[in-house]
Amino acid sequence: MxxxxxRRTLLTATAAVAAVAATGTTAYADPRDHGQDRQLKKLxxxxxxxxxxxQLFVMRVYGHSATAPxxxxxxxxxxxxxVRTAAELIAxxxxxxxxxxxxxxxxxxxxxxxxxSNGIQRAGLAQPTPVPLLIAxxxxxxxxxxVGYPATLFPGAMALGAGRSREDARTVGRISGAELHAxxxxxxxxxxxxxxxxxxxxxxxVRSFGSEPAAVARMVGAEVQGYQNSQVxxxxxxxxxxxxxxxxxxxxxxxxxHTRAEWERIDAPPFKAAVAAGIDSIMTAHIQxxxxxxxxxxxxxxxxxxxxxxxxxxxxxxxxxxxSLGMQGVRDKYGDDRVPVxxxxxxxxxxxxxxxxxxxxxxxxxxxxSGEITEDRLDESILRILRxxxxxxxxxxxxxxxRQVDHVVGTRSHLATADRxxxxxxxxxxxxDRLLPLSRRRIRSLLVVGADPASPSGTTGxxxxxxxxxLTGLGFTTTVLSTGTxxxxxxxxxxxxxxxxxxxxxxxxxxxAAGDAQSKLVAALLAAGTTVVQIAIRNxxxxxxxxxxxxxxxxxxxxxxxxxxxxxxxxxRAEPRGQLPVPVQRADDPTQVLYPVGHGLTY
Numbered sequence: 001m002x003x004x005x006x007r008r009t010l011l012t013a014t015a016a017v018a019a020v021a022a023t024g025t026t027a028y029a030d031p032r033d034h035g036q037d038r039q040l041k042k043l044x045x046x047x048x049x050x051x052x053x054x055q056l057f058v059m060r061v062y063g064h065s066a067t068a069p070x071x072x073x074x075x076x077x078x079x080x081x082x083v084r085t086a087a088e089l090i091a092x093x094x095x096x097x098x099x100x101x102x103x104x105x106x107x108x109x110x111x112x113x114x115x116x117s118n119g120i121q122r123a124g125l126a127q128p129t130p131v132p133l134l135i136a137x138x139x140x141x142x143x144x145x146x147v148g149y150p151a152t153l154f155p156g157a158m159a160l161g162a163g164r165s166r167e168d169a170r171t172v173g174r175i176s177g178a179e180l181h182a183x184x185x186x187x188x189x190x191x192x193x194x195x196x197x198x199x200x201x202x203x204x205x206v207r208s209f210g211s212e213p214a215a216v217a218r219m220v221g222a223e224v225q226g227y228q229n230s231q232v233x234x235x236x237x238x239x240x241x242x243x244x245x246x247x248x249x250x251x252x253x254x255x256x257x258h259t260r261a262e263w264e265r266i267d268a269p270p271f272k273a274a275v276a277a278g279i280d281s282i283m284t285a286h287i288q289x290x291x292x293x294x295x296x297x298x299x300x301x302x303x304x305x306x307x308x309x310x311x312x313x314x315x316x317x318x319x320x321x322x323x324s325l326g327m328q329g330v331r332d333k334y335g336d337d338r339v340p341v342x343x344x345x346x347x348x349x350x351x352x353x354x355x356x357x358x359x360x361x362x363x364x365x366x367x368x369x370s371g372e373i374t375e376d377r378l379d380e381s382i383l384r385i386l387r388x389x390x391x392x393x394x395x396x397x398x399x400x401x402x403r404q405v406d407h408v409v410g411t412r413s414h415l416a417t418a419d420r421x422x423x424x425x426x427x428x429x430x431x432x433d434r435l436l437p438l439s440r441r442r443i444r445s446l447l448v449v450g451a452d453p454a455s456p457s458g459t460t461g462x463x464x465x466x467x468x469x470x471l472t473g474l475g476f477t478t479t480v481l482s483t484g485t486x487x488x489x490x491x492x493x494x495x496x497x498x499x500x501x502x503x504x505x506x507x508x509x510x511x512x513a514a515g516d517a518q519s520k521l522v523a524a525l526l527a528a529g530t531t532v533v534q535i536a537i538r539n540x541x542x543x544x545x546x547x548x549x550x551x552x553x554x555x556x557x558x559x560x561x562x563x564x565x566x567x568x569x570x571x572x573r574a575e576p577r578g579q580l581p582v583p584v585q586r587a588d589d590p591t592q593v594l595y596p597v598g599h600g601l602t603y
Contacts, residue, residue, distance in 0.1 A: 040386045044379050047129045052375075053365050054094025055382050056344070058136060058321070058352045061086045062104045064112050066119025073105055081357055086116070087123040093361055094127060096385055097134040099353055100146055100185065102458050107137070107147050110183050110409040114400050117184020121398040132398035134233075134389055136187035139176060140207055142557040143538065148457025149560075150410035151179050154418050157192050157219070158540075159425035159556035161209035161581030162600070166222035168421045169209075173226020173234065175414050180232050182408035184400045186392045187233040189283060189321075191223045193270035194243035196582060199541050199590075203248040204238075206538060206556045210581025211243075212597060213266050217273035224277040231392050236274035238285035238323060240292060240305055241267025249286040249329030253298060256289045263291060272314060280388050281319040282310065284348060286329030297346075300330050301339065306347035319384045321350035325360065337363030344373055349381035422565035427578030428601040429543050430552035436533065437572025437603060438476075443503040443531075445477045449495045450508030451485045451518070451537065453558055463508050463537055463558045470567035471506070485510050486517045495521060496528050504531040504550075506570070508558070512542040514587050519545050535566050540580060544587040544594050554578070575603050 044052070062076040063069025066086040069077070074084045083089045086098065098120055100106035100113070107113055117135055124133040137146040142156015154172045155163075173191070180188055195216050196208035209219040220236060227234040238249075240263065245254035258266060274282065284300040293304040300306075300322045310316050322343050323330070330339055340351045340360045344367075354360035367373040389395060428436065438446075448471065452462035460466070468480035481498050483491045499505050505525055512518045525532050526548045533551045536542040540554035553569065553576070555562040568574040579600035586592045 037383065040383055040390070041379070043129070043131070043386065044382050047382075049368055049375070050365065051094045051127070051129050052378050052382055053361060053368065055096035055131065055385055056340075056349065056351050056364065056378075057093065057095045057354070057357065057361060058097035058099050058134070058350050059089060059093070059095045059357055060099055060101060060104055060353050061089050061106075064105050064108050064116060066116055066123055070105070086120055090120065090123040090127065090133070093357060095133070096131070097136055097187070097350065100135065100137040102146050102148070110147075110151060110405045111402055113147065113183040113185075114402050114405050118399050121184070125398065131386075132389060132394040134187050134385070134392075134394065135185050136189060137180070137185055138189045139180060139185075140190040140192060141172065141176065142559065143206060143456050145457040145559070147180070147183070147185075148455070148459030152176070152410050152414040152418050153457065153460065153559050153561055155422050155425045155562050156206055156557045157209045158196070158206035158581055159422070159562060159578070160223075161215065161219060162427050162554070162556065162578035163421065163425040164215070164579060164581075165424065166218055168424065169219045169222040170226040171417060172421065173223040174230050175417060177227040177230030177232035179409045179414070181230055182400060182405055185232065186394060187235065187281065187388075188227055189235045189237060190227070191220050191234055191236055191274070192238075193220045193236040193274055194238060194241055195266050195270060196243045197266060198244045198246060199539070199582070199585065200246045201243065202246065203250065204242050204245075208243055210597070211583065212581070213269040215581065217269040220270040221273040221277040224274055224279050228278065228280060233280035233388055233392055234274075235281040235283050235321065236271055236279050237283035238287075239271055239282050239310060240285065240289055240299055241271070242285045242287055243267065245287065249323070250327045253329045253332050254287045256287055258289070258291060260291045263289070275314055275316050279318060280391065281321050281350070282316060283321050283323055284343075286323055286327050297333065297342075298330050300348065301334070301342040301346050303346045311347055317384070319350060319388050320348045322348050322352050324353040325351060326353055326355040331355075336360060340364050341367040341373065344377065344381065349384050418561045419565065422561045423568060423574040423577070425556065425562070425578045426565050426569045426574070426576050427540065427554040427580060428551070428569070428576035429540070429554060429580070429584070429595055429599065430549060431601050432550050435531065435550040436570060438504060438533075438570055440475050443476075445502045446471055446479070446504055446506060447495075447499050447502045448478060448480045448506045448508070449483045449498075449521070450506075450535075451510035452482045453485065453510055453538075456557075456559060460560045461558065463563055466560050466563045467506060467508065467535075467567055470564045471571065474567060474571040474573060476571070483521060487521050488517070492517070492521050492524050496524050496530075499525055499528065499530045502530070504533060507532055507534050508537045509534055509542045509546070510538050510558070512545045514545050522546050522549065533570060537563070540582065541584050544584055554580070572603070576601065
């Protein structure tokens, strides 16, 4: 169904865009365009205090429909938010944005997502002060993806870093942005601007483009341009830099020990590149960074970091959004009613996904009524948010046309582009005696074993099955045996037995540690005289703990597009072109580099 916004509704929603609607242009009013700002400020002046508070929040909601979700999702909404549907959430709290999650059943398929987005916009435009919502999601690609097949899924950031092509990064942003835009998503919480200099980083890792600040900055700038050229707001994260931590901020509070000079050299360049590229939004990190703010407040709540550095030193005047306020890293020190208030005081604009919306919303409302947060400060953030909404066309065209979805999402051209980009990122680390590409004259029978982690989007995999199917299609006789991330002794014995009579074994590994069950599986296969080709399907560091394999590849993720590319490289249908964007250190002496940045073999 196609939705059209009546002129009356648009004019009621905002006089700020009357001139834009009349001319049909999509140009964004620069913040220095005082005439445009005056019109947006008139819209803000019409809002009640409650509506203003609501505009700051971006909230989760369960269900595939804005008005008629499944009963289980109604129950989940009542339990967590006190409303039944997305439409009720908008009517009660006047939220300015919605975040889509796979686990919240928001992203079943492109047509359903488009209908949900239109339903959310109808609810937004039915408010006393009609304002369209900014619908967002985490579509980083690689290991973080909310919108799955049949949408186009690309290699993630570290894979693109291995490909070293700014044009490929720009293309990923452009195509992904176009597909998100077609289903009503106008803000993507991507690109990851963290510089991953810690191999033990449990939360960033392959979500980063790599460990070299200048290279990461180049890729960030290119991908931002791609997204925003497709009229989707990109989001650089996690400011001031989450790349050197061994603690996951979902469960604890990481401490970054970089000096101010090290921050300038390592962490700052990608964010500066994002600002230079005209980034629409920047997401904060729930990390302590004593060299930037000795108070031990997380950066999300730090005025010296968000206002002093991001706004004043870097000159950024776009939207600042917090990372999820449900993460433990921002909840350890203050209560859930105080966290959003302190975030606003620090310089944030959008408050993302608080664990208890009523507590957070009422906390901000009380702070405004008491004068702790002035109404002028509230209006400042709302103006930035409205500028972003206008920039991305939401006042002019809040609805999407369902008839156009299939013409944009997951098209043959987009899928073919993803395949070619994946081939350019696949990295060959080891190739003893030129084992690869496998010759079908000598090697015909293959066994595929290894890890089968859950699909990031819920629509791909399992990895061993994808590899097996692709290798079969390439002319090999292939048997598949999933052994998991922690194979038991019995599973290892079964894999060794299954390998008998096979010409080679393909092993998919997932974050191997010294002496763990996966390394024992590989050692047992090698001890039995098996030819082993290892594929690191997440972090590229696995090879340091797997001496003796005949060949080793890194794909940087386990989504289908990357695994299919690896299979084509193994079979010689594509050449490996990727180069490590991070160093791989020796397992016995991490101070020594086993494979440096830039290492990557070819045929």
